[in-house]
Amino acid sequence: MTKIKSLNDLRAIKASVEAKMNLRERSDAPEKLVQVKVAMATCGIASGAKAIMDFMVNELDKRQIPAVVSQTGCMGYCFAEPTIEVTVPGKEPIVFGYVNEKKADQIIEKYIKNGELVEGIIPVNYESIESK
Amino acid sequence: MATFKMHLLVCGGTGCRASESENLFHNLRTGIIQKGLENDVQVLTTGCFGFCEKGPIVKVLPDNTFYTMVKPEDAGEIIEEHIIKGRKVQRLLYVNPLTSEKVEDSKHMGFYRKQLRIALRNCGFIDPENIDEYIARDGYAALGTCLTEMTPEQVIELMKKSGLRGRGGGGFPTGLKWEITRASKADQKYVVCNADEGDPGAFMDRSILEGDPHSVIEAMAICGYCIEATKGLVYIRAEYPLAIERLKIAIKQAREYGLLGKDILGTGFDFDIELRYGAGAFVCGEETALIHSMEGFRGEPTVKPPFPSVSGYNGKPTNVNNVETFANVPVIINRGAEWFASIGTEKSKGTKVFALAGKINNVGLIEVPMGITLREVIYEIGGGIKEGKKFKAVQTGGPSGGCLTEKHLDTPIDYDNLIAAGSMMGSGGMIVMDEDDCMVSIAKFYLDFTVEESCGKCAPCRIGNKRLNEILEKICKGEGSMEDIALLRNLSNVVKDTSLCGLGQTSPNPVLSTLDNFYDEYLAHVNERKCPSGQCKALLQYWIEPENCVGCTACARNCPVNAIAGERKGVHIIDQATCIKCGACMEKCKFNAVFIK
Structure with missing residues (x-):
């Protein structure tokens, strides 16, 4: 890694990563990439989030769906772990709770491939600082 | 396979189910099939929308129409009008209680603004092990601004103006703390992050460190710049292995980028962070005990003053802030003091993260603006009490706090109101109790905890809490008297007034x-030898109702201590002297013949 020597260096990194992040922030980006975020705090991991993350990475690859699977912190829905958030390009992110391998398989086959929702959706109930 | 053009989401949470959402779901699905729309419109049930008060809820995608209080017989109208003709069913739309206006879609509903994520802004959004993602979300921009465009005095002034107060529980103004530490002159000063989260049921600091470790690192560097410290220390309990791992990765990445270390951003400012592990003692959340533990001594508090801001770690001026406090700092600098001060109440600004636990449907982590009411937190965000039971109390502030009851449900939550109500903010644990919880046992549970965690340095806390615990045990066993209750109150006040540190000064609060709040429960234990919620085993007796007993022998066969006698097809009897009150007979009886007296 190169060192960041000034505020301008920092801004350059921000700009370069922003494009990638924007994809996650605004799902109407042109790239046809599916974003999957797996909540991996202690609560998620204890309920099997690691296995679900592996499953998503392997299966999306196997089924040739271009996607980015990343880990993230606690989404706050500890009662419904493991939880994953799926953003299909052009659509609002959707959070699925109680995800096991069977549910993950359904999410890939039904939601990601066909836009058909599957049971276990958790309505998002908070506001982020961007909108404030 | 078909691609659906529309989705109907029907809430399948407990509250909505109780109001017939299953029938509604069934009616919608059959209605859609009757109209031949099953390939265009998908109907499905979801988790709780958290809006149980107005259930059942139906949400229509993609237009985000939010229908409330929908009855099973409304299904036909929704299909006919909304789905086929494209006209929203006006009478089912949510009405804003303040303006009496109908709200067309959920994006405009005030309810979804009840949670606002500032400290948790990146939690559950970015990859905590990737510094680039943090930078992309304005990470380290606040540090950059401070180092290049602001003097330490200006930063402190901004923090003071924002009104941020310590999120560890005490609520001391953060800007003022920084100013005091800055004023202490020394060759070396320290910034300490208190990540020793000890309240039972609280896990917000852990979640921040696991989900967004860079926000804490950045804020510590900013604090270092303000108080002229070059060293930061994070005191974290060893029982948080994942938080430690993520924090280590984050520190390593920040060093590689030169955002920690020497000459940060070419400004000549040096700052680096090290970790110090605690063994998980509750008292080490107290700042003087924490500092002693970091120095390698026993985790015992000392008398203040001198405050750590004058003489702390290794005798040098030390600024101790909590994880959540730090996590707020970068946002305040990026967005300005006025923005932050516009959120919350007059004396408590911004938001607070709470860990919702206990008998509540949506156990989890929430962040709400200060001034929200307990009712909104429990019933709207938390989804109400489990299994539709009755709310009894909520414990805030952990073992140092108190319980809030029904009469406090509409009190706006902030530092001062909670203290006035006999509790405190604490670090943000919120344990919800329902009608089945015995308040005497709850008080004993917390006393068990403080007796265990007392460091033993001062007599009131070491001996007084032990005696309090013994009296409570006596009452729970049904051996208490009115004198015991009077003694309980007296001794509590003595422990409160004479203990050395915060642990002892607050331990009698529960x-x-x-x-x-629940004096009558104490009276029932003492006078009638009864536990109203049936929790205190010593006060229970299991009996068999002769009229209901058919003599199936199920209870006798399952009793682990052979306390039940009776012939086959004859009435059974429990021998009270042998019974250990395990409840197995009650569980096994299919005829409701076993009851508690």
Whole structure:
């Protein structure tokens, strides 16, 4: 890694990563990439989030769906772990709770491939600082 | 396979189910099939929308129409009008209670603004092990601004103006703390992050460190710049392995980028962070005990003053802030003091993260603006009490706090209101209790905890809490007297007034607040030898109702201590002297013949 020597260096990194992040922030980006975020705090991991993350990475690859699977912190829905958030390009992110391998398989086959929702959706109930 | 053009989401949470959402779901699905729309419109049930008060809820995608209080017989109208003709069913739309206007879609509903994520802004959004993602979300921009465009005095002034107060529980103004530490002159000063989260049921600091470790690192560097410290220390309990791992990765990445270390951003400012592990003692959340533990001594508090801001770690001026406090700092600098001060109440600004636990449907982590009411937190965000039971109390502030009851449900939550109500903010644990919880046992549970965690340095806390615990045990066993209740209150006040540190000064709070709010439960234990919620085993007796007993022998066969006698097809009897009150007979009886007296 190169060192960041000034505020301008920092801004350059921000700009370069922003494009990638924007994809996650605004799902109407042109790239046809599916974003999957797996909540991996202690609560998620204890309920099997690691296995679900592996499953998503392997299966999306196997089924040739271009996607980015990343880990993230606690989404706050500890009662419904493991939880994953799926953003299909052009659509609002959707959070699925109680995800096991069977549910993950359904999410890939039904939601990601066909836009058909599957049971276990958790309505998002908070506001982020961007909108404030 | 078909691609659906529309989705109907029907809430399948407990509250909505109780109001017939299953029938509604069934009616919608059959209605769609009757109209031949099953390939265009998908109907499905979801988790709780958290809006149980107005259930059942139906949400229509993609237009985000939010229907409330929908009855099973409304299904036909929704299909006919909304789905086929494209006209929203006006009478089912949510009405804003303040303006009496109908709200067309959920994006404009005030309810979804009840949670606002500032400290948790990146939690559950970015990859905590990737510094680039943090930078992309304005990470380290606040540090950059401070180092290049602001003097330490200006930063401190901004923090003071924002009104941020310590999120560890005490609520001391953060800007003022920084100013005091800055004023202490020394060759070396320290920034300490208190990540020793000890309240039972609280896990917000852990979640921040696991989900967004860079926000804490950045804020510590900013604090270092303000107080002229070059060293930061994070005191974290060893029982948080994942938080430690993520924090280590984050520190390593920040060093590689030169955002920690020497000459940060070419400004000549040096700052680096090290970790110090605690063994998980509750008292080490107290700042003087924490500092002693970091120095390698026993985790015992000392008398203040001198405050750590004058003489702390290794005798040098030390600024101790909590994880959540730090996590707020970068946002305040990026967005300005006025923005932050516009959120919350007059004396408590911004938001607070709470860990919702206990008998509540949506156990989890929430962040709400200060001034929200307990009712909104429990019923709207938390989804209400489990299994539709009755709300009894909520414990805030952990073992140092007290319980809030039904009469406090509409009190706006902030530092000062909670103290006035006999509790405190604490670090943000919120344990919800329902009608089945015995308040005397709850007080004893917290006393068990403080007796265990007391460091033993001062007598009131070491001996006084032990005696309090013994009296509570006596009452729970049905051996208490009215004198015991009077003694309980007296001794509580003595422990409160004479203990050395915050642990002892607050440990009788659960006793005092249950005495104030649930005095009748204490009376029932003492006078009638009864536990109204049926929790205190010593006060229970299992009996068999002769009229209901058919003599199936199920209870006798399952009793682990052979306390039940009776012939086959004859009435059974429990021998009270042998019974250990395990409840197995009651569980096994299919005829409701076993009851508690």
